[in-house]
Amino acid sequence: MTLIRLGPDGLRASRFALSPLAETLSLLIALRCEIDRGRPGPEAQALAGWLDRDPFAAGLLRLVSATKFLPDFVAIPPSSMTTRIDDELARMRAVPDHVARATIAESRRFAWMPGGIAWADPDGVTTSAAAVFARGWQWFVEPDWPRRRAVMERDIRHRAGVLAAHGWRQAIDGIGKIRWAGPDAILFSTQTHADLSIGDEGLVLVPHTGTSGQWMCEAPPRFALVYPARGALEHLHVAAEGVAKLIGEGRARILAALADPTTSSQLAVLLGVSLGTVSGHLATLRDAGAVVGRRSGRAVYYERTSLGDALATHLG
Template structure:
């Protein structure tokens, strides 16, 4: 197995961050896998047409979505919760051609669905790669970024709460297949055998993405990030159906089920693709009925289910045990 080893200073400095670049890679991986299936989405079809017409983009996407070792210039650790894609692409373009070729060669050794790296030009490799990721971001991620960000922020909020109460060991629970706390100072990153990484005093950065699976590390010494799938992928916004949902109203039922993880009104609006005014009106009704309660964290107001709301959400989703005589 592969371990990330953290001393006390590394643990103290570890934190969460967001990465538009990692989210773009996650979306590219999902769409690229769609193309291998029987029916691709409209976005998948658009990606397929582009890749058919652009050998460089086709080769790069094939490699980065089908290798156990990502080229360093597409796996850049983010700086914080406000990381911008523009800044990540600046760092990508700063990688020299010799460095790019070295890391591409290494990535090809661990690829299972790539056809070599003959597509890569000998000059301006990372400049062209940055252009590919910029286009992918603009076409496939940015239009849906508010909803994606809301999902990732909710995951971070949940894990930060667990961290504050129970420590990193429990904050990692359910993070991803193969990722778990080992011993007193290590995180198992993979069940495969690669060299362990010693995390320095800058700590480990945990970065969620909205894909259904997949984890990877981003390394730019001394910074190291672990990218993992967020709790609640893009497809996980609940559909509220059935008699209880009809009685409560579809949108209010959906909000109640979504609030099994606390959220702000703006996060709910993004997750459910409705206006903030619509969400606020439904929240007021649910609060007056004792279904939800609110609390403040800094400038943000979070809503969560009360005990009554939790039972109602179970009824809506059909997870409440049947009543027996």
């Protein structure tokens, strides 16, 4: 098994961050898996057409979607809540070709699908990789970034609240498949690899909006753990039946989205509707006793009551 070892200084310095690159990687892997399953949606079909025309992109995405060891240059630790995709891609391009090819070969050792790495032979490996992720960002992630960011920020706010009240053990609970394995260690994987020792720069926790997938980003002494956020985008769909028909699909979608406390502005972004529409639905749900608003600083966060929770369990 693989442990992440955190001493007191490492725990104190640990924090949350956002990564447009990690979000792009997560979505490209999900779309590539859709293609492999033979049931591609419109975005996966667009990706398939691109990969048919670009052997480098096809080889890279085949590898990262079928390995337990991501090449280091695609798994770059972010540092803050304001990380920019341009900065992450610049760091990717700065990795020398010989280093990139070495980590590609290591990644291939842990792949569970066949595939060569001849696509990585030409010069400019990381420049080409950065171009792949730049296009993936522009085509598939950037148009929906505000909504994706809202999901991730809501996850971080939830975990930060748990952290303040109970500490890191409870805040990390429910992140992917990891669990505490001792007073100073987190079990990251059941695979046998070298343990990771986190120093005084701490561990950076980075959510993404996919429903699964977690990985480490390593650039010692900096380490980041990427994990699926609570309330991922795929969970916001509500079938127009049962309780949803009774209370209305708009109000049902809001109840579904309130798995964690959320502001009206965040709900508008998450659901792709106007703030006025959200405010009207929230007023109705509040009057019915299904939601309640609680002020935190200058913002009001809405959450479900016990009645709201009961209704939400019956949403399709």
